[in-house]
Amino acid sequence: MGGVTDPFLAAARCEPDPDRIPVWFMRQAGRSLPEYREARAGTTMLEACRIPELVCEITAQPVRRHGVDAAVFYSDIMVPLKAAGIDLDIVPGTGPVVAEPIRSRAQVDALPELGVEDLDFVTEAARLLVAELDVPLLGFCGAPFTLASYLVQGGPSKDHAVAKSFMVSEPETWNALCQRLAQYSEVFLRAQIEGGAAAVQVFDSWAGSLAPEDYRSFVKPHVRGLLGSVTDVPRIHFGVGTSELLADMAAAGCEVVGVDHRVPLAEASRRVGGGHAMQGNLDPALLKADWEVIAARVEAVIRSGAHTPGHIFNLGHGVPPDTDPTVLTRIVELVHEEGPTWRRDELERIADND
């Protein structure tokens, strides 16, 4: 298990191992792997998330296959909401669907508290994993805005129009909802940390749809509260299309900012003031490209990452389900074999220019 010298945790603490650039992939455990599709056969997503042995197997699969430097807990951001009694399902090909969208104060007030004991299956799965893995286990959860968008819309949405209009029209009810959702996610993280997760990632996947002023008014306070509840482990804060939000997302309280492919890591680091490690950011849409092109992009990401206090290599978003997994394995090999040399070379170049 990763101690202070683990390359993933070292990078997350801005003390990168000069001989190893850690790499993992968002959605590395999932549909891109034939062994995942086999393990999941006959079980719904939400059922699978409640079976510790299955969670353990699925979480470990990409570590075995790709040799990544972190295992990300296999679950779903909606799992704690389901455990709290909210009637929802994960519909294959669609995503989370909520039976009764939440749009009134009475509905928000009726949302029950969630205790860490309600997620004992999560803690148990994490324990199994930590006993088996020789890389750190990364816990995760959804951020209040992204969870609230699903609950208010009733399901996935391209523009989050119902949720955003509700947010600005009924801020008190919105804030009460987000506080409750932050509590659910905090318990979800705590259950994973109690089981041995050594770091966490908060996914605010849809935050990038917001104007910066709306992010600051209606979203940041809630995610700050959530991040502030897990200061005992390194925290990664991630969203898609967050060019305009990076400084606010860093300031919300995290050690690592997850960046999508739209902003080079060096520029992202500059925008947050240089004090945070960066995670990212190969465009997952390029995974179907010729290998020579992918390899050149991996090098460019690592060179840009050399301009940050710590770099965890990742994609800019999750692994697309139709990705050829052998490409991911090759990327891991390349990052491990050539990455430290590229970074050292870039650091020398920076020093020479100073």
Place this chain on the structure above:
Amino acid sequence: MGGVTDPFLAAARCEPDPDRIPVWFMRQAGRSLPEYREARAGTTMLEACRIPELVCEITAQPVRRHGVDAAVFYSDIMVPLKAAGIDLDIVPGTGPVVAEPIRSRAQVDALPELGVEDLDFVTEAARLLVAELDVPLLGFCGAPFTLASYLVQGGPSKDHAVAKSFMVSEPETWNALCQRLAQYSEVFLRAQIEGGAAAVQVFDSWAGSLAPEDYRSFVKPHVRGLLGSVTDVPRIHFGVGTSELLADMAAAGCEVVGVDHRVPLAEASRRVGGGHAMQGNLDPALLKADWEVIAARVEAVIRSGAHTPGHIFNLGHGVPPDTDPTVLTRIVELVHEEGPTWRRDELERIADND
């Protein structure tokens, strides 16, 4: 028809009328209007686009109803591709679907030339409109990247993975495809201008999905060529999620940069160097909010727009189909009645601070 004193054209030329902030809405002609749904009944989208009288009626509907300051030609970015003989359809609820995705050099080389005479129904509709309208007619087209994404993917896509991987792996074929598509869009714009369109907007709707370096290498040269072919009218260049691309989009050759809701107009103007008019940028996802909230946002957009050399009020993206059209009419009234006062007030505030 708008001459040099027309408020829309004046703002587009960075010589804004102090007494009028022009306003129109992307997708103002369309499904949000009951009279549109009635006019379109029994006719497919691509059929409707070929009937000049119907195009004229649909284009004029939002001008009559809302009192907007520009009419945007009713058509589709795929119309010139269809006219060139590409087998495609606009599927309701889905979007453009291409029978045979284009992924080889042979397919690109087989794409025929398009002549302005092939779009005589476009020119005819524009002529009818200019005779009827007392506001300028705005022509439009798709930019090469957005069109190429549909052709290579075969239809709409969230991540454009096939198109982007093709783009970086086979740049010569990609460039040949984009050159052909730029020619189609140029002819489409020319047909509208010959009919009397007084300005044009180039939609690169999906450009914001690109990393800046990819935009510069594979996309900007082609859209620059397209924009350079219509220097006889003011040009608006628009995309969604283009925070990182604004300076490049301005430099590609346009008078007006269309900005989505993620970047305040004053900041967008600063990023492009201050020499361009700005169009935007109320978040369309807020159109379901309480009127007081919408009104405050309209004021904020106009105040931000005062920090630019010219401001055309619009949404940050198209009108959602389920929008209550009475909200749009109220926004137009508000922009016209209060907008100039807000702008003057903001300009005085800026002068006082200098």
